Amino acid sequence: MAESDIKKGLAGVVADTTEISKVNPDTNSLLYRGYPVQELATQPFEAVAHLLWHGELPTGEQLAEARAKERSLRTLPDNVRSVMDVLPSHAHPMDVVRTAVSIVGANDPKADDPSADLDKAFTLFAVLPAIVAYEQRRRNGKELVEPRDDLDYAANFLWMAFGEEADPVVVEAFNQSMVLYAEHSFNASTFTARVVTSTLADLYSAVTAAIGALKGHLHGGANEAVMEVFQEVGEPSKADAWMQTALDEKRKIMGFGHRVYKNGDSRVPTMRAALERLADHYGSPETLEMYTALEQAMADRKPIKPNLDFPSGPAYALIGFDVPIFTPLFVAARVTGWTAHIIEQRANNSLIRPLSEYVGHDERHVDGVDQAALPEDTSDIEETA
Numbered sequence: 001m002a003e004s005d006i007k008k009g010l011a012g013v014v015a016d017t018t019e020i021s022k023v024n025p026d027t028n029s030l031l032y033r034g035y036p037v038q039e040l041a042t043q044p045f046e047a048v049a050h051l052l053w054h055g056e057l058p059t060g061e062q063l064a065e066a067r068a069k070e071r072s073l074r075t076l077p078d079n080v081r082s083v084m085d086v087l088p089s090h091a092h093p094m095d096v097v098r099t100a101v102s103i104v105g106a107n108d109p110k111a112d113d114p115s116a117d118l119d120k121a122f123t124l125f126a127v128l129p130a131i132v133a134y135e136q137r138r139r140n141g142k143e144l145v146e147p148r149d150d151l152d153y154a155a156n157f158l159w160m161a162f163g164e165e166a167d168p169v170v171v172e173a174f175n176q177s178m179v180l181y182a183e184h185s186f187n188a189s190t191f192t193a194r195v196v197t198s199t200l201a202d203l204y205s206a207v208t209a210a211i212g213a214l215k216g217h218l219h220g221g222a223n224e225a226v227m228e229v230f231q232e233v234g235e236p237s238k239a240d241a242w243m244q245t246a247l248d249e250k251r252k253i254m255g256f257g258h259r260v261y262k263n264g265d266s267r268v269p270t271m272r273a274a275l276e277r278l279a280d281h282y283g284s285p286e287t288l289e290m291y292t293a294l295e296q297a298m299a300d301r302k303p304i305k306p307n308l309d310f311p312s313g314p315a316y317a318l319i320g321f322d323v324p325i326f327t328p329l330f331v332a333a334r335v336t337g338w339t340a341h342i343i344e345q346r347a348n349n350s351l352i353r354p355l356s357e358y359v360g361h362d363e364r365h366v367d368g369v370d371q372a373a374l375p376e377d378t379s380d381i382e383e384t385a
């Protein structure tokens with residue numbers, strides 16, 4: 001096989017069909033089940049989760065039902081809390097969340113029953129805010145805050161994280177970030193979830209694997225790394241020189257670039273507008289100045305645009321989340337897309353198992369082994385595996 005035939009990183013490979021979302025880099029658009037994501041960003045996250053799982057936006061009655069169900073499942077289970085409490089304080093919150101999701105799976109007597117996958121998806125959607133909010137508090141030595149029945153998903157999430165009611169401007173921006181992060185076709189973590197599902201493993205195994213894939217800085221972990229860039233640069237006036245040095249050193253600039261979008265990420269304008277409202281609300285013009293200075297410094301050198309992690313990182317920092325909590329927030333949102341894909345994969349499954357071109361050592365033999373005494377030798381049959 002010629003090296004040019006190998007699709008390194010599976011770039012450009014269409015691995016399956018999906019009805020869940022369409023990423024179109026030519027029109028710079030993103031549709032969930034046919035709806036533009038910018039329109040969905042005006043809707044409650046509970047409605048968008050319903051859309052991803054069921055293919056249609058909920059009626060008023062269905063939304064009320066979903067909200068009631070979410071409220072009934074949003075309490076942190078005792079044994080999840082106990083396990084989180086014994087994890088060392090140096091553990092990355094993504095490792096804590098991955099472990100907590102494993103416990104939720106172990107608690108579920110229907111973990112291995114695929115007919116209960118929608119219920120499992122809903123359970124994770126409802127309990128992840130409690131896990132992530134508790135981790136935000138635990139790592140700061142603070143007590144758990146119980147959920148509030150009078151608050152919807154986004155407002156309650158912020159309540160559990162900070163123990164105070166968030167301003168509507170903040171709730172709206174946070175809700176928008178959840179909607180924008182919810183789904184993005186065959187990205188690395190979603191594909192991971194589909195690979196695990198393709199072996200007929202359970203939904204919780206697929207989600208814990210997806211969490212592992214999301215943690216990396218080339219994927220979801222970039223929203224944390226963006227904030228590290230903001231901190232490293234220090235002030236907007238230093239952005240230009242910082243960018244020159246970083247590019248000279250061949251560094252990948254976190255929060256810039258995308259495997260599919262080459263002319264900008266369809267979600268960025270909506271999230272940037274949310275960041276602007278947050279910067280106004282918190283009286284932090286320097287956040288936007290840093291954003292613009294870095295974006296301009298890159299544009300002056302390379303045609304590489306910000307991706308969704310670039311406005312989301314500073315938005316989460318303004319809201320008050322610790323930097324290592326940013327990717328867990330992405331988990332809480334993306335669990336809706338992952339689980340929709342898990343259900344879709346299972347409904348029309350084929351084991352995902354590509355081939356590789358072997359470029360290792362030529363065949364050789366272990367000293368002292370009597371070749372004639374071994375079972376039939378098939379090594380002369382050429383194999384690509």
Ligand SMILES: CC(=O)SCCNC(=O)CCNC(=O)[C@H](O)C(C)(C)COP(=O)(O)OP(=O)(O)OC[C@H]1O[C@@H](n2cnc3c(N)ncnc32)[C@H](O)[C@@H]1OP(=O)(O)O
Nearest residue numbers: 217218219220222251252253254255256257258259307309
């Ligand atoms: C929600 C998300 O997961 S969005 C992605 C979040 N990840 C990041 O922000 C990490 C930073 N970005 C990157 O590393 C990359 O843009 C990726 C991994 C997202 C996409 O990478 P790929 O599609 O593999 O593109 P690739 O790495 O081949 O880049 C093509 C060219 O653009 C350059 N490039 C791409 N992104 C960046 C970047 N962020 N900083 C500097 N150069 C970049 C590459 O160096 C390469 O240049 P070359 O042709 O001179 O070698």
Ligand SMILES: O=C([O-])CC(=O)C(=O)O
Nearest residue numbers: 183184186187188259260
């Ligand atoms: O699609 C990708 O490769 C990464 C991304 O933007 C996402 O998962 O939201």
